[in-house]
Amino acid sequence: MAAPEGTAGTFQALECGGDDPHSMGWAPIPVLRQVLGPCSQVLATCVYPELLDTDTFPEAVRGRARRILREMDSGNIGGYNHEHRSRCVPERVSRFLERRDGIPSDPKNIILCSGTASILPFVLSLLVDPRSAVPTGVLVPVPGPPLAALAAGLAGAVPIPYPLEESREWAPDVAAIRRELQDARGRCTPKVLWVVNPGDPTGHVLSRHSMLALLSLAFEEPLLLLVDEVHQERSFSPDRPFVSFRRALAEAGPPLSSSVQLVSFYSLSKSAAGE
Known part of the structure; x- marks a missing residue:
């Protein structure tokens, strides 16, 4: 990679894989x-x-x-x-x-598995009806982990990308998700809302306000809320501590806590045990 104008020398590009x-x-x-x-x-x-x-x-x-x-x-x-x-x-x-x-x-309620990459397509496949002429839709964040769209495809579903805007500090915009839902209906049946918290690769940690908005969306549509929380050990800001969706859903109370279906994922390979 060439050095910016006015500087001497060159820069070396380094791979900064968070998983290694x-x-x-x-x-x-x-x-x-x-x-x-x-x-x-x-x-x-x-x-x-x-x-x-x-x-x-x-x-x-x-x-x-x-x-x-x-x-x-x-x-x-x-x-x-x-x-x-x-x-x-x-x-x-x-x-x-x-x-x-x-x-x-x-x-x-605890299901052990050999890793999120192996279990996610299986979980999504439970919502896919292979006899249906209309495929199941899975709302996935962009930017987000590539596994989201790949897992949907492996399960026989189709990904429905929803945007995360840098101008919002990469927080999900519920209004934008609703627009993607409306546009997707007809070509698929949206059944799953995939949320990544803390965000990957954005690093954004959801506020309680954003979490409640997403829970309300899952309740109203309705959608299975599938939450990737594997990076929870990497939330470091005292102003925005990590709060699990399990806790947020319980604190929301009825009717959300008694109606919203939640599946959350955690992984040793992404936590402190992953070194």
């Missing part, structure tokens, strides 16, 4: 590698329990491994371990959500 901080020179976080990471010392200890009786790893690592092994079928990780996946992990996730939002969480 190590490529940008970030050092691994030791506690995550030891305790939380997918290829961690905890996993090594669970695979080789004899390490529990040694000083090879810190006690924090061995203590977590003991807790996990107690939840495993027959005390080892070699089985299917249905109860661990269907009860133990969802219970921990529910406790996290209760601390985050200040409202109760039912573990039965």
Whole structure:
């Protein structure tokens, strides 16, 4: 890339992929590698329990491994371990959500998956009727993650782009979304409103006012509100803290809280665990 006029030298273009901080020179976080990471010392200890009786790893690592092994079928990780996946992990996730939002969480509402990229097309496919002559429409933000439109296509639906304007600091404009809805009807049946908060790639964090407007839109149309909240750990402004749609919906009260259908996504790979 050439240097601007009046300056000397050239600039080097760098890839700044937010999903791969190590490529940008970030050092691994030791506690995550030891305790939380997918290829961690905890996993090594669970695979080789004899390490529990040694000083090879810190006690924090061995203590977590003991807790996990107690939840495993027959005390080892070699089985299917249905109860661990269907009860133990969802219970921990529910406790996290209760601390985050200040409202109760039912573990039965927690669905574990191998990643948002794999589960999103499946969720959208539940709203697609392959026998219908008119396809299902999914409202997706632009700019937004490429996965949004791709997942809609993989599910057999069609994306309906709605604009995010820089002049609004990339906040969604409900009036613009309504116009896209009106234009799309006829060529498809809009069923899903996809919202990304914090925004990707914009970084915009929704205000409570914007969240209530989007919830009201989902209630009035009606639309399934599908919320990508995988970057919630990357909200740093004290003036605009991250608030989950789950919390916003509960605080909105009836009829919104009793009628709006909400599916929210969170991912370890985009949180602090992604380093």
